Each structure stands twice: as structure tokens, then as C-alpha cells.
Amino acid sequence: MLLKHKFLIRILLLILVSIVTWMALTATAALGSREYSKPNITNRPDGLAAWQRVYSVLTSPRCINCHTATNYPQQADDRHRHFANVIRGPEGKGVAGLNCLSCHQQANADSTGVPGGHNWHLAPLSMRWQDANDPPLSSAAVCRAVTNRAKNNGLDGPALVKHHDEEPLVLWAWNPGRRPDGSMRTLPPLSHAEFVAATRTWVEAGMPCPQGR
Secondary structure: OOHHHHHHHHHHHHHHHHHHHHHHHHHHHHHHHHHOOOOOOHHHHHHHHHHOOOOOOHHHHHOOOOOOOOOOOOEEEOEEOOHHOOOOOOOOOEEOOHHHHHHHOOEEOOOOEEEOOOOOOOHHHOOEEEEOOOOOOOHHHHHHHHHHOOOOOOOOHHHHHHHHOOHHHHHHOOOOOOOOOEEEOOOOOOHHHHHHHHHHHHHOOOOOOOOOO
């Protein structure tokens, strides 16, 4: 009877040790999965410098022409109003009879100079990079918008990196096709790889934003 009692105690101890080990391994894995987005305040200067590089792309014509504060898209490097009086519409996709997909197909049409890409549309007003008078918003203001998950479709740091790395309309900025005159559209000031790397550095530094309005 005593031997049987000792055997049961050993079994219970073995089960207890297994449970504790499993809990420790699970906690370690969970911490590892969060490590990517864990703020590193010692890297704040590097993060701010990286953000400025990200900001230079976001406010380039290839991005800001669709991240407008206006009721219409903008075009070209001088960011003039879209021809034919195209307007934003309720979902940023134009209005009936003159919606974006009427002209903008799944790919650039270099024969006509009409750009194209997946799900062509304007960015929501919550993600506008310019003020109502046209000039780009400040670096601080754009940063606050990008990091506000109530405005950015709920994207956290890793999701922002993924968005910048994989979103088709983001990728289009580095493959914008030709203008109607046949010349190539200008590209953002960074390569796509540099843009994603800058976003990652900024995120890993805790997504710091510059001070100011």
C-alpha cells in the first residue's frame, strides 16, 4: 500500500513538473512574439531619424496624390487636380458613372499613360498627408496619424511594416508607369527596400514621433 502511495506521488510530481515546464515554454514563446514591437527607448534617436525617411516617402507625389485632404485625387509631381473633375465619392472610389475603376485597371496602361493597380482608390481622410490648403502636413502630424490605430485601420507596428512591404498600392509607387507623353513617372526618394527598412527601424524603436504640431 505504501509503495502504491509513493508511486502515485511520483506520478503527480511528474505531471506537475510537465505542466510547469509547458507554462514556462509558452510564456517564453509569447515574449518572443512580442519582442518585435517592444519599444526600445534607447534607440529613440535612430527611430526618429528613420521616421523622417519614412515621412519623405509618404509626402512624395506618388503617395500624397492619393492621401489628399481634398474632395478629389491629385496628379503628377505638381499635384494638380485630377482631370475631368473626378471627385472622391463616399468610399474614396469616385461616384457612379465616374468611379476610379472606370479608367484605372489592374495594371498601368503605358500606351495611354493611365496608371493602374489593385483596388485603385483614394486613402481615407483620416490618412490625409496634406492640410486643406494643399501643403503637406508636418512630420509630427503625419506620424500621429500613422500611429493612431483608430485612424489607420487598426494597424500596430508589425502590421505597418507588413503594409509598407506588401500592400499593392504601396508597391505601385515604385512601379508607377509612364506619363501620357511617354516619359517615366518619378519615384519616391527612397527605394522600396530602404523604405521598408526605415519603417522597421522606426517600429523597433517604439514608433517615436517628432514633437510639434
